[in-house]
Amino acid sequence: MKRTIVCSTLLLLAGCSSLGGAGSSAGAGSSAGTGTSKGGASPAEREARHREMDAAQGTARREELARYVDQYVNRTKRQTLDVEEKLLAGARVALGEEKARGAREIASVAATIGKLKAVGVHPKLVANPEFQQGFLRPDGKAFTADLEKVPRDKNQETRYVISDLAAQTTTITWAAYLASQQQIGLHLQTVAVAGAVVANRKKYSLAPSPEDVAIVKKALDQARRGDELAAAGAGMSAAMVAVTNGRRPAKVLEDMSRTVKQSIPSKAAATDEEAQAYLDGFESGLGDARARYESMLKSSYGTDWERSGMKQVLDESFKMAEAGITQRSEAERRAERAERRAERADDRGATSSPASHADGARPTAPGALDTAKSLLPSDGPIGGAIGVLDSLRRGDATGAIKGALGFVPPGPLKTGLNLVASLF
Numbered sequence: 287m288k289r290t291i292v293c294s295t296l297l298l299l300a301g302c303s304s305l306g307g308a309g310s311s312a313g314a315g316s317s318a319g320t321g322t323s324k325g326g327a328s329p330a331e332r333e334a335r336h337r338e339m340d341a342a343q344g345t346a347r348r349e350e351l352a353r354y355v356d357q358y359v360n361r362t363k364r365q366t367l368d369v370e371e372k373l374l375a376g377a378r379v380a381l382g383e384e385k386a387r388g389a390r391e392i393a394s395v396a397a398t399i400g401k402l403k404a405v406g407v408h409p410k411l412v413a414n415p416e417f418q419q420g421f422l423r424p425d426g427k428a429f430t431a432d433l434e435k436v437p438r439d440k441n442q443e444t445r446y447v448i449s450d451l452a453a454q455t456t457t458i459t460w461a462a463y464l465a466s467q468q469q470i471g472l473h474l475q476t477v478a479v480a481g482a483v484v485a486n487r488k489k490y491s492l493a494p495s496p497e498d499v500a501i502v503k504k505a506l507d508q509a510r511r512g513d514e515l516a517a518a519g520a521g522m523s524a525a526m527v528a529v530t531n532g533r534r535p536a537k538v539l540e541d542m543s544r545t546v547k548q549s550i551p552s553k554a555a556a557t558d559e560e561a562q563a564y565l566d567g568f569e570s571g572l573g574d575a576r577a578r579y580e581s582m583l584k585s586s587y588g589t590d591w592e593r594s595g596m597k598q599v600l601d602e603s604f605k606m607a608e609a610g611i612t613q614r615s616e617a618e619r620r621a622e623r624a625e626r627r628a629e630r631a632d633d634r635g636a637t638s639s640p641a642s643h644a645d646g647a648r649p650t651a652p653g654a655l656d657t658a659k660s661l662l663p664s665d666g667p668i669g670g671a672i673g674v675l676d677s678l679r680r681g682d683a684t685g686a687i688k689g690a691l692g693f694v695p696p697g698p699l700k701t702g703l704n705l706v707a708s709l710f
Contacts, residue, residue: 333620337491340616344490348497351482355504358479362472362508366515369468370550372461373518377543379457380522386453390446395454396536399529401447405440407432409451411530412681424452458526462519462678469516469671470583470596472509473664474603477575479505480568481607488613494565503561510554510695513667517694518546520674520686521703527683534709545702554695564663569611575662576604582672586679667693684710 327335378384382394393401402409409424429448436444483498492498525539556564580600584591591597670693677685687707694700 340490344492347486352501355501359504369465369515374550376458376461376522377546379454380539380543386457388453389450398451405444406435409530411527459523462523465515465519466671466675469512470668471599472512473668474599476505476509478603478606481610484568485610485613491615491617499561502565503556506556506561510556511552513693514552514554514695516671517690520690523678524683524686525706527681542702542706549699571662586672586676
């Protein structure tokens, strides 16, 4: 997923939150003023009016949040189409239906490798340490050593074929890299959306509603499609490694590529029950997710982590998630303000009592959100996506397939991955 799409959506959600907060403050002030001017309303009656206004504000903000998530979904669909097309291009290149960008001719990966083996060159793919994730390239040094065995008059032609294999490999693994990046971004975005829903519930004392579940489901649907596409990319890349490094028959890559073509466009979706469970378990399940995701991504990105777009996505997503968990209700804030006013009226001190905290700052123990192991529903897909990327970066086809099988939805693609996995 492109950084601009994810980050702009996070800003939209943050803006929605600010609008809701501003509206609530204005409404609360107006209500308080009305109660004071009438003078006859009891504290219980005034609080009842406040709660009615809270409910109205919360409902309005929920509708606003739903509109922001709709905008996010529309943007994500466009990005998903781009990833799907790159994966389809990789499949077509593998099957010899399309020429890889930079290649001289249309030929399947099997045919290209066959040409090299015919002149005694056995290609091997190695991880490119200069490229962060998921990108493999033919090992130039290994090819140079093999080329010494090739008759001089065939060297140039052999080099052309090697260049074609590099172009084919790049097309396939670049698509896998983009799909995995999108998958991680989509799941982090779902964390942010769920956090915004939880915050709205708690701030305005709203009862759980089907509308909340529908909002989370929209984001989770996109993440499920991201899972399927990332698994498709992992399967093709792993098959590519198996055919070259593992000397598996080219049919492995071709069968996987046909399965990918049949699985796109992705129709994966979350169920209402999954969305309900995601939302219900969110507050208690966040645990140490942020710390663990950051540790895994930092290890994967290396020195590029601090200036990466993914770091910003992670920071902003969990900022919203943790804000939702620590959100206090408007009723709690009003009660604190009333308590402080009563204390001042009784001349018991001009400062707040140690238990009071100005306008919504709730005390929490240091690291309170990181004390328990996370049960966040995105744990498996995010951890799996990072694992797949790291496996591909190392040229570990087995690890990539196992990782993809951990999050791919049931269907033809999972069947195809299982078939490939059985060959290792």
